Amino acid sequence: MNLPRKVKIVEMGPRDGLQNEREIIPAPIKIELINKLTLNGFAFIEVGSFVSPKWIPQMADTEDVMAGIRRKSGVVYSVLVPNMKGFEGALLANAGEIAIFGAASEKFSKKNINCTIDESLARFEPVCEAARLHNIPVRGYVSTVLDCPYQGVVQASETARVSKLLFDMGCHEISLGDTIGRGTPRRAQEMINAVAAHVPIERIAIHFHDTYGQALANILACMELGVAVIDSSVAGLGGCPYARGASGNVATEDVLYMLRGLGIETGVDFEGVLETANFISCELGRPPASKVARALATVETA
Numbered sequence: 001m002n003l004p005r006k007v008k009i010v011e012m013g014p015r016d017g018l019q020n021e022r023e024i025i026p027a028p029i030k031i032e033l034i035n036k037l038t039l040n041g042f043a044f045i046e047v048g049s050f051v052s053p054k055w056i057p058q059m060a061d062t063e064d065v066m067a068g069i070r071r072k073s074g075v076v077y078s079v080l081v082p083n084m085k086g087f088e089g090a091l092l093a094n095a096g097e098i099a100i101f102g103a104a105s106e107k108f109s110k111k112n113i114n115c116t117i118d119e120s121l122a123r124f125e126p127v128c129e130a131a132r133l134h135n136i137p138v139r140g141y142v143s144t145v146l147d148c149p150y151q152g153v154v155q156a157s158e159t160a161r162v163s164k165l166l167f168d169m170g171c172h173e174i175s176l177g178d179t180i181g182r183g184t185p186r187r188a189q190e191m192i193n194a195v196a197a198h199v200p201i202e203r204i205a206i207h208f209h210d211t212y213g214q215a216l217a218n219i220l221a222c223m224e225l226g227v228a229v230i231d232s233s234v235a236g237l238g239g240c241p242y243a244r245g246a247s248g249n250v251a252t253e254d255v256l257y258m259l260r261g262l263g264i265e266t267g268v269d270f271e272g273v274l275e276t277a278n279f280i281s282c283e284l285g286r287p288p289a290s291k292v293a294r295a296l297a298t299v300e301t302a
């Protein structure tokens with residue numbers, strides 16, 4: 001196998017995870033979660049989003065969360081922004097990075113951000129321009145890169161087209177989201193190859209939801225092609241409010257366990273992440289979704 005020696009993990013729990021909780025998690029708990037993740041050694045943490053509170057009430061307190069966290073120098077605390085209003089929030093909150101988020105399927109774009117793909121790209125242009133003026137790096141998400149909950153199979157060529165447009169707009173990294181986790185390794189590789197024809201492989205991140213239990217297999221398949229940036233969520237928190245039934249991102253501790261077994265460096269403290277997974281799961285009143293956290297809990301109590 002041809003695998004990277006080192007992988008960058010982008011921790012999604014506070015944003016992709018908690019945005020999908022039915023109950024709104026109080027800001028002090030989010031702050032404690034992010035402070036713990038900082039201590040766990042993550043260099044990239046997605047804190048929240050500046051989106052319409054009518055659409056995603058779970059993220060309405062992102063300003064308070066950004067103001068309350070203990071920041072560590074060298075750690076990038078990022079937020080999602082869908083438009084200029086979101087960008088202004090991110091700027092005031094002193095975000096280290098922003099992320100714009102589009103989709104490869106028209107129907108998902110409409111459901112998630114209430115506009116067509118072309119309209120979304122037009123909205124992102126001034127955001128990228130403003131970010132450039134303020135020296136804020138921009139990450140670009142493409143959702144539904146393999147399948148759409150409303151439209152079915154998505155062509156790799158369409159995923160590649162949107163990825164290229166976001167990259168050309170100035171996104172330094174393109175995160176490819178299997179929003180409903182239906183993808184399998186060969187299709188994932190075909191999609192990565194299509195995107196890599198336009199976006200350098202080192203600029204590609206993978207964002208697998210684990211709905212069908214395929215995330216680790218897909219990650220391994222993509223790493224074989226040279227992808228070395230992985231989005232994951234502590235305790236497997238999350239989903240997507242506009243993709244019913246989508247379960248969380250692949251769990252960070254499951255990814256770390258696999259990478260450790262493969263001898264791949266991440267800079268993240270595995271045991272510390274397990275503790276953080278137990279902390280947030282306890283707050284949510286349920287066990288962590290990850291196989292690894294459950295297995296280790298069983299071993300400890302056996």
Ligand code: HMG
Binds near residue numbers: 016082087143
């Ligand atoms: P809209 O209703 O078309 O927007 O929503 P609008 O411009 O007509 O404005 C309507 C209202 O929203 C106005 O307020 C605006 O001020 C307000 P009102 O006058 O009615 O009181 N508004 C805002 N408020 C706060 N922050 C803002 C903002 N913008 C407008 N930035 C909009 C369009 C994009 C705003 C809306 O659809 C939205 O907020 N969508 C966000 C959806 C979302 O956050 N989804 C989850 C994240 S994406 C994801 O999870 C996928 C990912 O993980 C990858 C993967 O897994 O695939 C990234």
Ligand code: MG
Binds near residue numbers: 016177179209240249
């Ligand atoms: Mg997601």
